[in-house]
Amino acid sequence: MNLTSTPSPTDAADSSSTPSIRWLEWALVVLLFFLFVGPLTPEVNEPHYLSKARQYWNPAWCPDDHFLNSADAHGVFYWSFGWVTTMVSFPVAAWIGRFLCWGAIALAWQRMINKIDGRPWFGLLTIASGLMGIHYLHMAGEWLVGGVEAKCIAYAFAFWGIGDALSDRWNRAWIWLGVASAFHVLVGGWMVVCLMICWLVTPRLRPTLVSILPGVIVGGAISAIGVVPLLLLNLDASPAEKDWASYYYVYERLSHHLVVHTFQAEFKARFTFAILAWGVTAWLVRSHDKARILNGVVLGSVVLVVIGVVIDQMYFIVLQDWLTGAKLLRLYWYRIADVMVPLALAVNMVLWCHLNRERFPVISRGVLVGMGLLVVVGLAVRMTDRWTATASPADRSSLVSDPAAWETTCYWVRENTPPDAICLTPRLQSSFKWYAQRAEVVTTKDVPQDDLNLLEWRSRRGDVHWRSFHNEETLSLAGLTEADIRELADKYQVRYVIVDQALARKDGKVLDWTFPKIYPAGDDQTASYEVYEVTP
Structure with missing residues (x-):
């Protein structure tokens, strides 16, 4: 037939x-x-896809983010929909x-x-x-x-x-x-x-x-x-x-x-x-x-x-x-x-x-x-x-310690830092670029699709998150020493560090950096997230 x-x-x-x-x-x-x-x-994968789509059409947005500058594996999608994210x-x-x-x-x-x-x-x-x-x-x-x-x-x-x-x-x-x-x-x-x-x-x-x-x-x-x-x-x-x-x-x-x-x-x-x-x-x-x-x-x-x-x-x-x-x-x-x-x-x-x-x-x-x-x-x-959820699927899936405080912190970073700033961000998050719209050294979720950049991504994870865990057995960046931060600043041009203090306190880690804390203002000892500026 x-x-x-x-x-x-x-x-x-x-x-x-x-x-x-x-x-x-x-x-x-x-x-x-x-x-x-x-x-x-955002949904679990939306920060990953939509941030890549925006930078595809506007390379000046987060110009120094490693993941965004990696190869595009879904170019047709970025080309056909990415322009919406710029408007x-x-x-x-x-x-x-x-x-x-x-x-x-x-x-x-x-x-x-x-x-x-x-x-x-x-x-x-x-x-x-x-x-x-x-x-x-x-x-x-x-x-x-x-x-x-x-x-x-x-x-x-x-x-x-x-x-x-x-x-x-x-x-x-x-x-x-x-x-x-x-x-x-x-x-x-x-x-x-x-x-x-x-x-x-x-x-x-x-x-x-x-x-x-x-x-x-x-x-x-x-x-x-x-x-x-x-x-x-x-x-x-x-x-x-x-x-x-x-x-x-x-x-x-x-x-x-x-x-x-x-x-x-x-x-x-x-x-x-x-x-x-x-x-x-x-x-x-x-x-x-x-x-x-x-x-x-x-x-x-x-x-x-x-x-x-x-x-x-x-x-x-x-x-x-x-x-x-x-x-x-x-x-x-x-x-x-x-x-x-x-x-x-x-x-x-x-x-x-x-x-x-x-x-x-x-x-x-x-x-x-x-x-x-x-x-x-x-x-x-x-x-x-x-x-009934109080946090987005992306923040729930990445186990953000305090979703409401995380969003507030990211919005503060967006309003109070230069657009081309590069930040060290917490291990347990995937939505920093979504909220703060600033470049990151590395994010676990944002794995590049081309092999050379994937290897670089893994190296960055070792420099940041794995080093923190190796130093003091904490996934918080509080496990990094001041010398570590200065090394990372020289290597990746880091200017700001966002620390998950809720996780650090849970792990019993106390920061001993001399960098100025620029958020939150004052001596609040209960803040879930703190932002430090890496100064000379």
């Missing part, structure tokens, strides 16, 4: 709901995303970006899911269930809906492309996945691999290889906009530098996303359950052609997981060649499955209920009611956490 010969592709049950209902459903999906994420900024504040830019991403994901999801089942509210129920599944069943910390960053846009284009594959427009599908790859190489690239695996395992439904070559070629050319700059990032690095940069990136900085044997046993168990449940439901709806295509894509993501696990076990345990293993594990093998398995599980379950509502009416209604209750309970728990 050659589906490319179909003269006018049709969508499943397209006429079963009116445009007004479709738009209402889309709005409810966006509302769901808003309720899920909560009212505060409005970071929080406003974040909200603009969030609603753009959420709206795009909701629209692409709704379009994709309508190819499988066009009944009203099918898209809402499946994305709600899938979103809860991603949040509570993920293994490697991947997410679909959150702050604004490159992968959110990539997922929207990927869903749009899968929707075209479901409509037998495979050439368009490859093109849209090429656009997704341009925005985020790993999300788009792995989706291409997953769709290729789908093409291989659905011989009755797939078009011929020759017929899809134009889409593959055009999509590949578009993806080169993002892929080629990424491939050129490390031309100046030696093989040894590349090896060690990958090692530090994978095993020291991002093992919680990349190294499966370090994942919590609970995370691995629940995700294994999700894969098994998906496999069962995929078998139950195997007679539905559109579901077979979607599940073929998800099978591709599961294959990637298996490859990642094999690499992890082979190079870490059997061969004990950690350097080679790190280079391979750097590719985020578990990213797509973390998202697609829960989504497809939800789709399969709801679809099975619709297909069997007459044959098994009690079971079908029971499954739908159960899913609805799980969604309500899961969303209530999530909303309770997000909507």
Whole structure:
């Protein structure tokens, strides 16, 4: 069966709901995303992405920040959205970006899911269930809906492309996945691999290889906009530098996303359950052609997981060649499955209920009611956490000692220091540039993507945070001596030091520097943060 010969592709049950209902459903999906994420900024990754995006368009902003001056791995995202950050504040830019991403994901999801089942509210129920599944069943910390960053846009284009594959427009599908790859190489690239695996395992439904070559070629050319700059990032690095940069990136900085044997046993168990449940439901709806295509894509993501696990076990345990293993594990093998398995599980379950509502009416209604209750309970728990929080997700994730005092201190730095100042900042924070808009020597969160700058980043961490811990076993900068500070000032042109005194007091550390304390004024002994100026 050659589906490319179909003269006018049709969508499943397209006429079963009116445009007004479709738009209402889309709005409810966006509302769901808003309720899920909560009212505060910044999200965990927003200071990282949006500060890089602003400096991309305005190099004079924080001109001497090491991370901001490192290579750009997501140039298409910075180019297409970064200009917004130069016109409005970071929080406003974040909200603009969030609603753009959420709206795009909701629209692409709704379009994709309508190819499988066009009944009203099918898209809402499946994305709600899938979103809860991603949040509570993920293994490697991947997410679909959150702050604004490159992968959110990539997922929207990927869903749009899968929707075209479901409509037998495979050439368009490859093109849209090429656009997704341009925005985020790993999300788009792995989706291409997953769709290729789908093409291989659905011989009755797939078009011929020759017929899809134009889409593959055009999509590949578009993806080169993002892929080629990424491939050129490390031309100046030696093989040894590349090896060690990958090692530090994978095993020291991002093992919680990349190294499966370090994942919590609970995370691995629940995700294994999700894969098994998906496999069962995929078998139950195997007679539905559109579901077979979607599940073929998800099978591709599961294959990637298996490859990642094999690499992890082979190079870490059997061969004990950690350097080679790190280079391979750097590719985020578990990213797509973390998202697609829960989504497809939800789709399969709801679809099975619709297909069997007459044959098994009690079971079908029971499954739908159960899913609805799980969604309500899961969303209530999530909303309770997000909507009652007194600190932003970024500050909570980095364990800021006193979020309110941290923001106040950063705003003071912004108002009372030169725009080109370079600061030493606390280890347990990731939002200094967001609030203070000043350059930092190093931030744990802001790991560069090119190998040479990644090695420099690690060296800076050693000079600052690890030295402090080595001196006096504290993550506070109070562990640095005055001689250390002067050395760092000479090496990195540091002018200001922000000390987490709440952490220092907890660790029993007392500063004996002779530098003037410029914030807070007076002899307040209870301030959570203090700012010192490094003087000659």
